[in-house]
Amino acid sequence: MADGDIEMETRLEDEVAFEPPEEFVAQANVSDPSIYDEFEANWPECWERAADLLDWDEEYEQVLDDSNPPFYKWFTEGKLNASYNCLDRHVENGDKNRAAIKWEGELGETRTYTYQDLSREVNEFAAALRAQGVEEDDVVTLYMPMIPELPIAMLACARIGAPHSVVFAGFSAEALATRMNSADSEYLVTCDGYYRRGDSLDHLGKANEGLDGVGHDVESVVVVDRLGGDDFDRDLRDNQHDWDDLLTEHDGQRVEPVERDAEDMLFLMYTSGTTGQPKGVKHTTGGYLSYAAWTSHAVLDIEPEDTYWCSADIGWITGHSYIVYGPLALGTTTVMYEGTPDYPERDRLWEIVEKYSVDIFYTAPTAIRAFMKWGKKFPESRDLSSLRLLGTVGEPINPRAWQWYYEHVGNEECPIVDTWWQTETGGMMITTLPGISTMKPGAAGPPLPGIDAQIVDTTGDEVEAGRAGYLTVNKPWPGMLRTLYNNDERYISEYWEAYSDTDSDDPDDWVYFPEDGAKIDEDGYITILGRVDDVINVSGHRLGTMEIESAIVGVEGVAEAAVVGGTHDIKGEAVYAYVITEDGYEGDDDLHERIIEGVNDAIGPIARPEEVVFTPELPKTRSGKIMRRLLEDVANGDELGNTSTLRNPEIVEEIESKVNAQSD
Numbered sequence: 001m002a003d004g005d006i007e008m009e010t011r012l013e014d015e016v017a018f019e020p021p022e023e024f025v026a027q028a029n030v031s032d033p034s035i036y037d038e039f040e041a042n043w044p045e046c047w048e049r050a051a052d053l054l055d056w057d058e059e060y061e062q063v064l065d066d067s068n069p070p071f072y073k074w075f076t077e078g079k080l081n082a083s084y085n086c087l088d089r090h091v092e093n094g095d096k097n098r099a100a101i102k103w104e105g106e107l108g109e110t111r112t113y114t115y116q117d118l119s120r121e122v123n124e125f126a127a128a129l130r131a132q133g134v135e136e137d138d139v140v141t142l143y144m145p146m147i148p149e150l151p152i153a154m155l156a157c158a159r160i161g162a163p164h165s166v167v168f169a170g171f172s173a174e175a176l177a178t179r180m181n182s183a184d185s186e187y188l189v190t191c192d193g194y195y196r197r198g199d200s201l202d203h204l205g206k207a208n209e210g211l212d213g214v215g216h217d218v219e220s221v222v223v224v225d226r227l228g229g230d231d232f233d234r235d236l237r238d239n240q241h242d243w244d245d246l247l248t249e250h251d252g253q254r255v256e257p258v259e260r261d262a263e264d265m266l267f268l269m270y271t272s273g274t275t276g277q278p279k280g281v282k283h284t285t286g287g288y289l290s291y292a293a294w295t296s297h298a299v300l301d302i303e304p305e306d307t308y309w310c311s312a313d314i315g316w317i318t319g320h321s322y323i324v325y326g327p328l329a330l331g332t333t334t335v336m337y338e339g340t341p342d343y344p345e346r347d348r349l350w351e352i353v354e355k356y357s358v359d360i361f362y363t364a365p366t367a368i369r370a371f372m373k374w375g376k377k378f379p380e381s382r383d384l385s386s387l388r389l390l391g392t393v394g395e396p397i398n399p400r401a402w403q404w405y406y407e408h409v410g411n412e413e414c415p416i417v418d419t420w421w422q423t424e425t426g427g428m429m430i431t432t433l434p435g436i437s438t439m440k441p442g443a444a445g446p447p448l449p450g451i452d453a454q455i456v457d458t459t460g461d462e463v464e465a466g467r468a469g470y471l472t473v474n475k476p477w478p479g480m481l482r483t484l485y486n487n488d489e490r491y492i493s494e495y496w497e498a499y500s501d502t503d504s505d506d507p508d509d510w511v512y513f514p515e516d517g518a519k520i521d522e523d524g525y526i527t528i529l530g531r532v533d534d535v536i537n538v539s540g541h542r543l544g545t546m547e548i549e550s551a552i553v554g555v556e557g558v559a560e561a562a563v564v565g566g567t568h569d570i571k572g573e574a575v576y577a578y579v580i581t582e583d584g585y586e587g588d589d590d591l592h593e594r595i596i597e598g599v600n601d602a603i604g605p606i607a608r609p610e611e612v613v614f615t616p617e618l619p620k621t622r623s624g625k626i627m628r629r630l631l632e633d634v635a636n637g638d639e640l641g642n643t644s645t646l647r648n649p650e651i652v653e654e655i656e657s658k659v660n661a662q663s664d
């Protein structure tokens, strides 16, 4: 262990809590601790504070309608438009020349859009979408990497009241088709390609393959020319249009923002769950946008004058809420970076912080662990003194990584917010407030004001401080999902059934279950322990083990497969696949290769197994259930749990010795 590490570990042992710096507190958006009591005493009207951050075309009548749980309605009868709130009102308020988006491409190109510029392009693209036939409530799929046209397309959809469904660009053709089919989406916006570590990738080829798998007519496809050259065959199909041509056609056109009901859908976002089918999480215009704006204000401490950067990808919920909607609703400058953190050098992110004088930086623990591994010389080589606040999201952050971030990025002068939330929650739920709370590395913090979270046992009783249990949310909140697209039944069974009395229409009998394990300490600080369902978290990406298993079982020569998450230094968790071959097939390099390809094709490279272990059998109980827990023990190199309930206990050691042999 290096000297620095020893010093760090010792300090961590004697200093387990940190206070926010006075200078930060003095300027914080929220710094009065009475906010917790105030929200509790005044619930649900406390949420007017969130709604007040927006401009409404028509005032809402009721903050919360909870007459039909768990189908809650927020800000009923209120009318507003999300694109108006993210653009027009800032232009009208005299901020038209403020930068809205500062974009940096992987190759170093930059583009700045002022609020005026952004508004212009959003209007033109909204006009173009209309001309393509997009009507209010039509779902438009956006399959795009981190280029400015993605937020432009999102806001154009919002402007005309067409919900968007963004599909992460790293997902496969098949994943795109599944999502377009599920949402009956007849419109797609995509691009020709993009850059990764300096190489151009063919994205349109993948999009076209996905389109071939869509079971209904696709009316129109818009293709952004990102590569600007002839790297790939760029022949557009009959229903495909070039983005620039459409903007030219609609040059200078303005589209009135459509008045949307607070409860009208703003977007759909597909996410992984327990079954093989991704879930279409539905978010609304009033509740979601208020909540994204409120948490950006209270937790990220965003001011319009700030330059704010969230390094997530807009293909995930974090980018929706905290690159696009929250920051733009508040009228700040949001930075977008196309590429990877280590291209061309491992100081790329710090170079960007220095170049743009970033005030607030929000990233994922997996990135911090990679930075730690690369070493402090990279952040130290850049001027990071503009930073005021740091944040993390996506997975638990271990205290050492927290400390490293605090010292080497924040120079011990920036509070860190470790924010727990989910695609389904729309925005942050459990985190410290940076201008108020003591920080405890490793613990996300208390629930936010107005959020009622508990840690309970299997029967729903609260567990004692220090004990592990299940996280529940016992009251609704404005940013919550409203349902799963076209599937109210699954909405109830996935999120509510576990701890609710589903026959009751009393909202107190309804409890939201996020499917995370957690513990709570005497001060009410919550430490998230990870998923308790069949979802694994690889580098902050949420993946369903069932989805990966079905991809593997689809490969010729595979009879059965079980996938679990094993701990990984950088990724947090990595995919371990245990595979039984069909008669006549060998578990050889060829099959291994085809399994990796199968997962790439069905989901994308993010889901690629770290280890593929061929085995004659899987550990099963007498009733035939696969004992995943034991497979996790093997993946983690942990002592094996109890094998006595197994039909075939000897197989576990056999698998273990194979894994050990493979990792040697």
Ligand code: WTA
Residues within 6 Å of the ligand: 271, 316, 317, 318, 392, 393, 394, 395, 396, 397, 418, 419, 420, 421, 422, 423, 424, 444, 514, 515, 516, 528, 530, 531, 537, 540, 541, 542
């Ligand atoms: C995990 C990402 C610990 C958790 C916004 C959750 C976290 C899942 C944290 C949601 C955190 C997110 N500490 N775990 N600060 N934030 N998680 O839907 O397991 O992609 O259920 O949303 O990530 O992942 P999702």
